[in-house]
Amino acid sequence: MQTHSQALTVNGLSHTYAGQPAVEGVSFHVAAGEIAALLGPSGCGKSTVLRAIAGLLPAKPGVISLGGRDISPLPGRERGIGMVFQNYALFPHMTVAENIAYPLSFRGWDRKRRQARVEELLATVQLGGLERRLPRQLSGGQQQRVAVARALAVDPALLLLDEPFAALDRALRLDLQIELVRLQQTLGITTVIVTHDQEEAQALASQLVVMNRGHIEQTGTPAEIYDHPASLFVNSFVGYAGKIRAVVESASAAGSTLKVSTGETLRLPRELRFAPGSPVVLTVRPERLSIVDRPSDFTLAGRLLVSTPLGPDVIRSIALADGTEIKLTEPRDLRRSPLESSAPLFIALDVVNLHVFPAGEAL
DSSP states (O other): OOOOOOOEEEEEEEEEETTEEEEEEEEEEEOTTOEEEEEOOTTSSHHHHHHHHHTSSOOSSOEEEETTEEOTTSOGGGSOEEEEOTTOOOOTTSOHHHHHHHHHHHTTOOHHHHHHHHHHHHHHTTOTTOTTOOGGGSOHHHHHHHHHHHHHTTOOSEEEEESTTTTSOHHHHHHHHHHHHHHHHHHTOEEEEEESOHHHHHHHOSEEEEEETTEEEEEEOHHHHHHSOSSHHHHHHSSOOEEEEEEEEEEETTEEEEEETTSOEEEESSOOSSOTTOEEEEEEOGGGEEEESSOOTTEEEEEEEEEEEETTEEEEEEEETTSOEEEEEEETTOOOOOOOTTOEEEEEEOGGGOEEEEGGGOO
8 A cells, every 4th residue: 555645844833712822833844754743741732733734723824835735725625634533533333444435435436446445444454354343343442543544545645643542551552553653654654643642752753843832842853852852841841850950150161060959069071051150950861870889070969769660670769968859760680789768879960961951941
C-alpha cells in the first residue's frame, strides 16, 4: 500500500474561543514522511492546532500548506487529510468493514471498489477476519486500528492523531506505539500526533513541537529538546530535572562562579550570559548526577532520603543542605558500598550538561 506523502507547513496560526486566544502565532514545519508530535500540558492549545489543520476550526490569521499548496480556504473534506480522534468516533451500529468504507461511500465509490479498498486496509492494519464485527466486539487496540484504517481510506497526504493512546493501559499503549511506527514507516505518510505524554512523544516522533499556553516553546528532535531545552518549562516538561536556586557571582571566558542556595559555591568551566548578582535556576538530569567520595568545585553536599529500584536502575532521592530535593539514577548493578538512609554524601554535577535559566522562569 502506497501513500502520497507531503510536507506540512503551519505559519502564524491563531484561534480564539469566546474572544479569548487559544493559540497565537503557531508556526512549524513537518517534512514529508516524518512524524511530528505536538506536546504539552492539557489546555495548552495542541488539539486546537490539530483541529485547525484538519479544517474543523478556522485559523484566522494563519496559513496551512500541504505539499506547498495553501489549504487554509478549503473545507476539511477537500484537504487530503485523515484524522483519528481520541475516542476513535466509530459508528457503533456499523461493522468494521462499514466503518472503514464510510468515507468511500460518502465520496461515491461503487461497491466493488469500496470492497477492494477495505480488504487492502484490513490487511494493512492486520485486522483480516474481523470485518463483520461491531466496534463493541473489539478490544481498544482493535478499535484504534479500525479508526486508523478509516482515516487512511481515501489515501490522505497527511494523518492526524489526537491523543490516540490516552484511553489504553500502559502495556497496550506500548504495543500500539510500536505498531503505529511500523505502519507509518511502511506507508511513509506524514503524521502529526497530539499527546501530553512526553515519553510517548519521544518514542514516536522524529520532531517535537512543545507547546505551552497557546504558544510554541521549542521545536526540534527529541534529543535536541531533551539535551538542549530552550526554557525552564521545556526542561521540566520533557523529562525530569532537579531545580537548584543560585546567584551568579562572576561570569567570564575563564569560567563562572555561582553561589548556591545551600551556601556552597559551584564553578563552571564556561561563561554564563548572566550579569553578576542575577538569580538563576540550575537544572540537571538525574542520569547526569553521581555520588562521589569527596568534595570539589563541582559537588554539593547532601544526604540520602530514599532509594527506589526501578527496572535496571535505582532512583535516589537526595536532600541538599537547604532541604532542596533532587533525584539521581544509578544502575542497580553498580558496585559500591551500601548507602544507608540519611547518610551524608557528595553529589557531583555534570557541569557540561548543567542548564542555567533566569529565576523569573521558575514554575
